[in-house]
Structure formats: C-alpha cells, structure tokens
Amino acid sequence: SSRSSTAPPSERPGERRAAEMKKLYGRDAAKILAMEAAMQLTFDRNCDLKQPKYWPVIPLKL
Amino acid sequence: SISSSAASESDAEELQKEQHARSVLRERFLRCLLAATNKKVRFHMHENVNVEATFRTSDIDVLNFQVSDLHTPIGVQKEALIRCQDVISFTFDM
Amino acid sequence: MQCNWLLSGPLHWFRFVDKQVRVKAGKDEEHLGWLLTVDPVSASVVLLNFREDAALVHVVVGHSVKNVEVLQEPDPEMTERLRSFFLPLTTPILDP
Numbered sequence: 001s002s003r004s005s006t007a008p009p010s011e012r013p014g015e016r017r018a019a020e021m022k023k024l025y026g027r028d029a030a031k032i033l034a035m036e037a038a039m040q041l042t043f044d045r046n047c048d049l050k051q052p053k054y055w056p057v058i059p060l061k062l
Numbered sequence: 063s064i065s066s067s068a069a070s071e072s073d074a075e076e077l078q079k080e081q082h083a084r085s086v087l088r089e090r091f092l093r094c095l096l097a098a099t100n101k102k103v104r105f106h107m108h109e110n111v112n113v114e115a116t117f118r119t120s121d122i123d124v125l126n127f128q129v130s131d132l133h134t135p136i137g138v139q140k141e142a143l144i145r146c147q148d149v150i151s152f153t154f155d156m
Numbered sequence: 157m158q159c160n161w162l163l164s165g166p167l168h169w170f171r172f173v174d175k176q177v178r179v180k181a182g183k184d185e186e187h188l189g190w191l192l193t194v195d196p197v198s199a200s201v202v203l204l205n206f207r208e209d210a211a212l213v214h215v216v217v218g219h220s221v222k223n224v225e226v227l228q229e230p231d232p233e234m235t236e237r238l239r240s241f242f243l244p245l246t247t248p249i250l251d252p
Contacts, residue, residue: 024081024084024196025081025084025085025088026077026078026081026082026085027081028081028082028085028089029085031085031089032085032088032089032092035089035092036092036122039092039095039096039119039120039121039122040121040122042118042119043119043120043121043122043126043128046118046119046128047128047143050128050130050140050141051141052128052129052141052142052143053139053141053142053143054142054143054144054145055113055132055134055139055142055143055144056111056134056148059145059147059148060107060108060109060111060145060148061108061109061147061148079167080165080166080167083166083167083169083170083196084166084196086170086173086193087166087169087170087173087193087194087195087196088195088196088197090192090193090202090242091193091194091195091196091197091200091202093242093243094192094193094202094213094215094242096242097213097242098213108182122197123197123198124195124197124198124200124217124218146198146217146219147219149217149220150181150182150185150216150217150220151181151182151185151187151214151215151216151217151220152214152215152217153212153213153214153215154212154213155210155211155212155213156210156211156212156213156241
C-alpha cells in the first residue's frame, strides 16, 4: 500500500456497509443484513466447493 | 423557521415509510429465495430458452443464480451459474 | 402506463403488495397472480397462484418487467395467506 503511516486508518468495509444498510432499511437494517450475510455466505461457499460454470457460456442478452 | 422544521419532520416520516416498505419487500423476497432452495425450478430465458434445474441460491445482488443438475438442450450440467440478465422469469411449486 | 419499473422505488412497488396483478414482461408475456413482493434490489416481482393443495411461485426478474396492473384487492384471508406464505414453519432458515 502507498498509504503513509500518518494517514488516518481506512474505514472498515463492514462499517460502511452497515451504515448504508441503516440508510436503506432503517430500524430493520440489522435483520436484513443478517439474512443477506447468510445467503451470500452460502453462495460463496457453494461456488468455492462446486466451481459452477456459467451457462450458457456466452450471455444470451448483452 | 416553523415551515422548514415541519418540512424536515415530514421528510423524516417519508424516509421511515420508505425504509419500512423496502425492508418488508426485501425480507419477503429473501424468504422466497430461501424457500426455493433445493426445489426444481424452471427458467424461462431470452431467445426462447427454457431449462430446468435444482435451485440452490443466489448472490444478494441477484446477478447470478446458482443451480445444480441443469438440464440444457445438450445434456445435464452438474453445477452451473445462470446470469440473471439472461432470465425473463422462473417458476417453482410450493 | 409505460413507466420505468426498475426506477419506481419501494413506495411505488409497495402499493402492489398482496394485490392480484397482471405483469407484462419480456416481448409479449403476461403473468397473473397475487403479488407477494417486489425485490427492492433487483425490482423482481414474485407472484403466487394457488391450486388445491399447492402454490405456483413465479418470479419475474426486474429488468424484464414492462408493466404491472392491479386486477383485484385481497380480502383479509388472502392478505394473511400471503403474509405467512414464506415464513419458516418447521424448516430452519440457516444451515448449521
């Protein structure tokens, strides 16, 4: 990284995401965030394990 | 001024209404995708392509559907990703 | 009414929830059903059609939706049926 040691620490991505979710979903943000995190985790894990390939190889609609 | 504070109050109310609507809509949709897990799904795609597969999951941005046992016109693909942009609609039974 | 469905926003989409609608999609498709929800991220529409002891779920992806039109308001029974449709009853949501 080219960041100098005197620069402020970068914002943690999880915090920014939480703030965005709060703006979008208000008081239900934590619930939606938890549901989304579980689903994305399943997706990422399945893709790691099963290595699915795109079908069709070339998009039907560009 | 009074009018501007009244306006910002109604803005806040409007924002809360929108947030509530968005979270009800989103939660219902996520639950629908969860309910589709491991179900036989029929994809109706562009170019008049129709395929069946076992639904697994989707990314949260709904760009890709991850499926198994995809019955393509030239055989079964064990594991596949289907681009959301290729899809018009999909159906499953509950 | 030919509006941009993708950009309509949650308050607009919410007006169709629980109602029986006709969705025009793709080039010349039409789908009828009770509207369960519209995903605020992808604008995808979820329709339900009830049969004797089952239901057919139809998801029309947001970019294909051309137009949504209300056909019928729900009675309280239908509203409740739709509200509880995908709620977990016996199956857990999350993997262990």
